[in-house]
Amino acid sequence: MGELNTFPVSYKVEGRRIVIVGGGEEALNKTRLAIKTTAEVVIVSRQIEADFSDQPVTVVARPFTESDLEGAALVFVADHGPDGDAAKLAARARGIPLNVVDVPHECDFYTPAIIDRAPLSIAIASEGDAPVLARLIRARIEAMLSPNLGALARLAGSMRHRVAERLQGARARRYYEEIVTSPEIEVALVRGQGTAAAEAALDRHADAGETGGVVWLIGAGPGSEDLLTLRAQRLLQEADVVVHDALVPAAVVEMGRRDAERISVGKRKGHHSFTQAEINALIVRLGLEGKRVARLKGGDPMVFGRAGEEIDALRRNGIPFHIVPGVTAALAAAADTATPVTLRNVSTGFVLATAHGANSGELRHWAAIASAGLTLALYMGKSVAAETASRLIGEGASPAIPVGLVVQAGRKDRLLYRGTLGDLAAGGVDLADGPAIIFVGESIAHGDWSEAIALARSEFRVA
Structure with a gap:
């Protein structure tokens, strides 16, 4: 897996301006992207060639001046003449992030292909190398996602204070997982009953009290992350702790939640960081603490994975477990x-x-x-x-x-x-x-x- 030359972030533009220097089709394309935000969008160009009449923007038909960047959060330059050059110098002098259209090496940031489910957004970026590929991937993801995701995100946000008063840590996370994945709550939301359904779910989670831990013995396959099963991917996203062997590739471990604890218990021939007895004790302790544990093993856990010993330890301590098969090396x-x-x-x-x-x-x-x-x-x-x-x-x-x-x-x-x-x-x-x-x-x-x-x-x- 390669390294990124950019750091993906969501940049706050609320209450500020996005300045686009240029009046042609390139500027219009960036305008259509910028108006999806709450920022004031300003077009500056001595020649307005594209039709901005149906866009909620301010059009300034004159040469660029440095004062145009007052209050600007981002600057797009879609003018390759003197006004564009002046805008680039002014933006860099003021430390305002700059995007020069179709000139990747001059850009401080790139504009990704965006899936808009406000307040939820998904961005697919290629660091300027393959924008067509990014758009194709966006189209595929768009087809998979419910149009109600944004409303579900707003519903979850509206419950934040009430949830904080009644649930903490993993219990709160499980509540939010139900809110955004439950078909019943999505149906209630469409019918205008989303808040009532969310509050009922909160009562149910609060009344349930602490839930016990569980251990998933997951086969990570032979080492290629795209051989992981869909069930394994889903459970990795639900796990509080990922306990993984040395032969499990980093790309598979990275499929776990970003905030999940990761514990390497790597065992290679002649190099044992954990004995099997220590691994057994570890997953038992985590299970007794109420954690959801993804025990990642190379290949299939039931084929030379010593899963039998771990299963015995879990059974003796009354900890629920489930086995997720993987592609064994043979x-x-x-x-x-x-x-x-x-x-x-x-x-x-x-x-x-x-x-x-x-x-x-x-x-x-x-x-x-x-x-x-x-x-x-x-x-x-x-x-x-x-x-x-x-x-x-x-x-x-x-x-x-x-x-x-x-x-x-x-x-x-x-x-x-x-x-x-x-x-x-x-x-x-x-x-x-x-x-x-x-x-x-x-x-x-x-x-x-x-x-x-x-x-x-x-x-x-x-x-």
């Missing part, structure tokens, strides 16, 4: 390589296992699975990949069985490796850093591994 790796891990007449099953610490009995079982045609997906086995492959061969698996490895599955920087079980056992290739999935089975030859690095000179057949 499925992301299969998608990365178009590998059908189950395939008619080739692979009748798909087995997920962890190679780290596997004993002889498990290896014997895996060797039989791979030899029978099923697809094996090994997690946490990169550091012992060559050893595991050798032991599988020793337990009867054929060295010719196709093998594929995906490091950083589901991410843009993922890397692929291909070969046979014998190639992997030889250990001739240094694998890239990062979590890896090792596929073993005949179905691997039916995937797209054309971008993969060969584990050895030998090639496996691609169907």
Whole structure:
């Protein structure tokens, strides 16, 4: 995720002026934007070419003077002649934010594409690089939003003092969440009964008292934020605390509420900032405090995520919990390589296992699975990949069985490796850093591994 060169803000212009220097179509376009505010909009130009007659603005048909900027909050320059140059110098001398139309490098601020649901506004900006894209995104968002959002925002604002007297902290936030999302309250608002419905909801929240905590065990997927489920996104916005693992990307953590507490309990191989027992104790404590906790885990919480231990701790302490599935790394790796891990007449099953610490009995079982045609997906086995492959061969698996490895599955920087079980056992290739999935089975030859690095000179057949 890149860094912004601008800081998004809502700039207060109430009781002040917005001065637009220029009299052509560019000035008229900025005027249509400026009149959406309560500011006095003033057009200054020696040549008024566009039709401003239907706009609630003051038009001054003369050359620009510095006095035109008295009381100005913002200045737009849509004149590329001497008046525009004079306005730019005067605005900079007075420290007034300046926008020079279609000249991004001279702008102090950019005008975003705006969705107007006053007092609610949504701005989509591209720092002047792609205004057409910003407008297209605005159109898509507009189609999703109720026309009553502004009225709902005003209703919530009108309840502020009464809510402050009766609800605090998370309880107040939950009340406001109901006000702005409840279809029943929106219907009441349209019927002119919004205040009564909002007051009834306030009574209900106040009478309910403190609510207990809850923990959501959320799968964050393999590392690409757009693989997160819609349910996971929604719950992240509701959580008071986000407890996340090291493998959860920052972009996913950032999807939580800005004011939510964030606690990293990162565990990587050989580096444990929290033990599992400490994590269990942490989420139990937060739940007992009445917090709504998003416990973010890489992949799927129920697949090598140690969710079972956390569930046991929550159950013992009577804390409600819910599980939100995520895309596990093996499925992301299969998608990365178009590998059908189950395939008619080739692979009748798909087995997920962890190679780290596997004993002889498990290896014997895996060797039989791979030899029978099923697809094996090994997690946490990169550091012992060559050893595991050798032991599988020793337990009867054929060295010719196709093998594929995906490091950083589901991410843009993922890397692929291909070969046979014998190639992997030889250990001739240094694998890239990062979590890896090792596929073993005949179905691997039916995937797209054309971008993969060969584990050895030998090639496996691609169907």
